[in-house]
Every structure is written in C-alpha cells, then in structure tokens.
Amino acid sequence: MSIYVDSLREGFSLLASGGLDVWNIVLTSLRVSVTAVLISLVLGIPAGYMLGSRRSFGRHAGLVLANAGMGLPPVVVGLAVAMTLSRRGPLGEFGLLYSRPAMVIAQVIISIPLIAAVTAAAVSSVPRELRMQARSLGASHLQEAVLTVREARMGLVAAVAAGFGAIISEVGAVMMVGGNLQGETRVMTTAIVQYSRMGRYGAALALGVVLLSMIIVVNIALTGMQTSGERWERG
C-alpha cells in the first residue's frame, strides 16, 4: 500500500509547490477539449437529430455508422490525422502537426459519433405524436426540430458528458498529433504518460487525481442541469 500513499503524498506536495506547471497543463486540456466539444455539438446534434427522427434506409446505415464510430479506436484516429497533417501528407503545407488545432481536429473526430449517437437515441424517444401534433398545428420543419431537441434536452446533456469525458481522458490520439510539447500541447493525459515513463509516479498520480476531479465536477454540473430540468418540467 505504501507505494500509493508515498506517491500521493509526493504528488500533492508537488502540486502545492507549483512545481508541476500543473495549471498550464490543466488550462491546455480544458481549452482543447472544450473547443472540440463545442464544435462536435454544432455538427453532432443536427446529425443526431436527422438520425433519430427520420425513418429511411439512410437513417439505419447512419445509425450503424454512428454506433460503430463510438468504438472508433482513438489511436487510429490519431494515426490518420497525424499522417494527413504531416509535412509529407496532403495537408502538410499548413504545418499543423504537433499543434493545438491538430488536437482539436482529432478530438472532434472522436466525439462526433458519440454525440450524434446519444442525440439520436434521445430524439427517437420523443413521442412521435408530439411532433405530428406540432406539424398539424402548422409548425415548420425547423420549428419541429427545435421543439423535438428541446424535449430531448436531457439526452443532450448526456451527449455532452459522454463526448467531453471521452476526449479529455483520451491519450493515444493527442500524443500522436499534439506531441506533448511543454507549454503548448502538453495536456493532463500526455503528462501522466510522460511522468510515469520517467518513473515519477507521484507527479503522475497527482495529475490523475486532478483529471478525475475535473471529470467529476463536470458531471456534477451536467447532472445538476438534468435534475433542475426535471424539476422545471414538473412545475
């Protein structure tokens, strides 16, 4: 047991002394992953709405794609993005490999299928009668979509939580396309890998605790939104 206790003690004294440059790492993590989640929401919610509301062959194929995409190995995404952005790759002229935008691109690709699939599930659980009624009362397609998405907002909160949780704790892809450059692309997960490779288990464990706490805080906030939404609905 002493390996945990000693490492934790060492880790927290490092955190307290500010010797880990930890805030810089946490801020980079947040900046990259929040940007990626926002982009994924903008693209993933409309996609999820289409998949969850229309019935067609395309819809079924799309759902299969989105569900399969949830199991997309991040390391394969990382490899594909790294090859594409490399100086020898098709988008090499932009010099984007080993930068924050490269990390955002990889994280968006990882989280879009998640957000689309969870949104689709939430939208398809909205009673069909409600939407038909809205249409019969003269609502446009857009108004119908807005109404449906509003009804499905609990599920959307789950979509945000799933997407954010997946990418902020992902390490393979961000290591490959970010490069773990100090002060630039070093995020919590890549720093944890680095410290454990260096045998500095204390520092690695301390960052792990910070990462876990952040995921918990985000989920407390999102769950709070869900339950306050329920209260609001009951009136």
Add this chain to the structure above:
Amino acid sequence: MTQPIWTPLSRRVAGALLATVLALSLVACNSQERDGENGEGAEVTELILASTTSTQDSGLFDELIPAFEEANPEYKLKVVAVGTGEALELGKNKDADVLLVHARSDEEAFVAEGYGVERKDVMYNDFVIVGPEADTSGVGASADAAAAMKAISGGAAPFFSRGDDSGTNKKELKLWEVASVDPAGAVWYEQTGQGMGDTLKVASEKQGYTMTDRATFLNMRDALDVVVVFEGDPELFNQYGVIPVTDAVNQNGAQAFADWIVSDEGQKVIAEYGVETFGEPLFTPNAE
C-alpha cells in the same frame, strides 16, 4: 419507436456473444503464465530486461534477443522499453530482472544503494546533432560540441529536447552546461517529454534541431526531413552498462544475460549489428 432495433431475441444473442468473449479472454489471460516448458521438456523461465526507448528504437534487440535465447534456451527474454528513470524504478520495484541503460552516474548510484548486483560496461554508441537541411542556425561549421550548442542557442530555429530525464536528455543537458548556455525557458527551447523517435518526428515536422543517438536516427532516416549537421566530438559518446537487479524474480536469468552480453559471443552480435543495413556498426562493444 415503431421499429425497435433490440428485439428480445437479438438481445439474448448479443448477451451470449458478450459472455463468450469475456470467457475467452479470461481463458487467454490464464494461459499466459510466467513459466512454461520448451519443446525439449526443459523448463523455460521468463526474463524481463528493462531498457530505454532509444535502445529499442535502434533495432538492436531484434538481433540481441534471438541470439541470447539461442545461447540460453532456458530463458525467454522480454524487453520493456521505457525512459532511464523508469527503468531504474522498475529495477528498484523488482518489476525487471536486469537493466541495460546508459546513464553512468545513475547506474553507479543504483548499485551503490544496493538495488543492483554489479554494473559492467557493455558498449557505446554516439550522439549526433540533427537539424534542417538548410542548417538555419549554421551548426555544421562548429569546431566542437560546445560551439555547436552555442550556435543553436542563437535561436534561428527551435531546439527540441526530450525533457524526460532519460539518459539522452541528461547527456543533452550536460552539453548545454559545457557550452555555458542555460536553455531553460528560452523561446527556441521546446520539450517533448517523449522518446527519441517521437522527438525526432517533432523536430522534423517543425524543422528544428535535436540531439539523437545515431542508431535511432539511421533507423528512422527515411521518414524524416532532418540531416546530421554535427558529429564526431568524443563529448558525444554514450556508454551503456548492464546491471542484474539484486534479489530479482529471475536472478539466475539476470546474471546469465549480464554474463552473456559481455562475453565474446554477445559482443560479436553488437559489433555486427547495423553493418548490413547501414554500412556501419551502430554500437561499439567495449566490455572488459
């Protein structure tokens, strides 16, 4: 919800599949025991060697492992490639049986503290400084390694340090010291915190400089857009040592490996490695 995808039947099928996968993976894990038997009925024990990522990246183990196992069929050699810091930590925790690393003062301290049985010289390789073909900072014209580092510190192009406390990283920091340059915090000085191969890729993509062992560079040369700009200073030589861990799980195996790699047979494998592929040996054996 007119067309539920999950019918009771398909759910049962999926459940059965999942259970099968779980059961199979349990069986597979159990069969991976540490000890087994080889074809001749003799017992084969697993031997864990902790070494560095740069040694792994050099490709040397692809020759060394089969040669050792042929000479010592009672052992199955597994290599864990990590940074020097973690390799020493693995030794302290007895997660590795024997170490092959290149950070002399740390190795001597490791043995002095009682974690290792002994330390023996094995071989050396050399470091080179690589950078963009255009040699933006004019490093190539330097008289010695210190002058080369001074030229880089002009900052015309970034320098990528591994920044991971590895043997290579320590060597680099010593070179800055010799050159009386303090790179910490400079805008041109970046740290990847990663292994040699990855750091070379970053330097290549960002057209900067880095210091690398020759072996890793030659192995990756075709995938990189950097060239050797400075080499040959004895300051750039890199000594490897082998240490059997004290009270290792496989103590006999650890000793057998240490004895084998400094024997004529082991030294010959080292001397020949790389000649065929690169036209020159990558390591120079120098065991006593």
